Amino acid sequence: MSASDQQIPHRRTVVSYVQRGERMTTGQQRAWDRYWGEFGHDISELPEGPLDTTGWFGRAAPLVLEVGSGMGETTAQLAAARPEHDHLAVEVYKPGLAQLLARAENLGIDNLRLLRGDATVLLREHFTAETLSEVRVFFPDPWPKKRHHKRRLVQPDFVALVASRLRPGGVLHLATDWESYAEQMMEVCTAEPNLRNRWADFPGGWAPRPEWRPVTKFENRAHSEGREVHDLIFERV
Template sequence: MNDPRHDDNTTGPEGPDAPLHRRGIKSYVLRAGRMTQAQTRGLEEVWPRLGLTLADGRQDLDALFGRQAPRVLEVGFGMGASLIKQAERHPGTDFIGIEVHAPGVGKLLDEADKRGLSNLRVYREDALAVLEQCLPEASLDALQLFFPDPWPKKKHHKRRIVQPAFVELVRSRLKPGGILHMATDWQAYAEWMVEVMEAAPGFANSAGRETAPYMPRPDFRPLTKFEARGEKLGHGVWDLIFQRVD
């Protein structure tokens, strides 16, 4: 049986002029999930302090965090383990997470509260809308996109979040010198990401000659339980880091 991770029967990314929101197509599907007591507590008790919505409008990030600091945005943080670890390890950096699934948002908020983290804020919104409506231009030092849904079926490739229009929006929100860091465990999606990024204006690949176009997992990206389990099974993971140069 063919491994879909290596299926070359793919369509290419959309053109750079394609609309960001095409006919309501989303890069995610909302799934019902059972909430634990801790996750419910996070949404009910911690959300008023750390949660953000589109209705809050364009953010002044210095005012939001009460300081000037490097700013990192993670899109689709899942259950939040990686983001919590980073916020805990780097108290001098401010982190913003975006996730649409309630259990993951509740889990992250509960953990942030238990660990006393003040350098973390959370959106439960569509990431494209947050980038467009809430984050100022040239306000981020890094945007992280770790293990996004690969949408492996050919008919679903239009749902992949990594498209030329998305990358251009990210570029506008990154500071000059800021980085877009992506990671995936699907080789076909990694190749798709490379195709999009190599055609995107204003970015340069940070990979060295020996490993290009990919990079070894940097120390600042925590190894998730899912990824560690995959490594033991021989699954590959591809990291890409591109820097805004214009």
């Protein structure tokens, strides 16, 4: 059975995020009021069926999805650096999305759209097979306590779902500064039959840190606290 024909089961009963406060700064509120209606959608309010990205962006271009864009520092810079790609950012934290809108305004970005809500719902219900050129999950919540590991986003069902939505040759790029989560990511992605590790011949299978991925304050903090950052780059076969 091809990935196009697979029905990805939905067994997920816990989510990988927590709802945080939504108080915004004056600048964030201004960006939200000015731009969300044009550049953002709540996933819960999307019409049934595939997301019309061609209509939303006004063109058909390779599509990159970033899951968990946080405050948007990396997302905005990467969208600006690759204007030939369309970029989607999915995040649950409203002030983070508002901050990303402000960053996009400052950089003059027009190839970025934002979605608020659960990335798993977005992938399962609003993308068809072999739609995405790349999916990025940078520094997801590590849920470091062992009893909370079930809340981690990168689990077999999620990775299988992502793989089914990637085009052949498309990329799943993960990064984390938590050793145990990196090992879990590697185990889960290696076990997914529709993915192969582009850096399997390198020590541990870890990818070299891409120079193009911006260094955020969170990554700098990880280094200052002695945590090594691991990148994983897998390709859809």
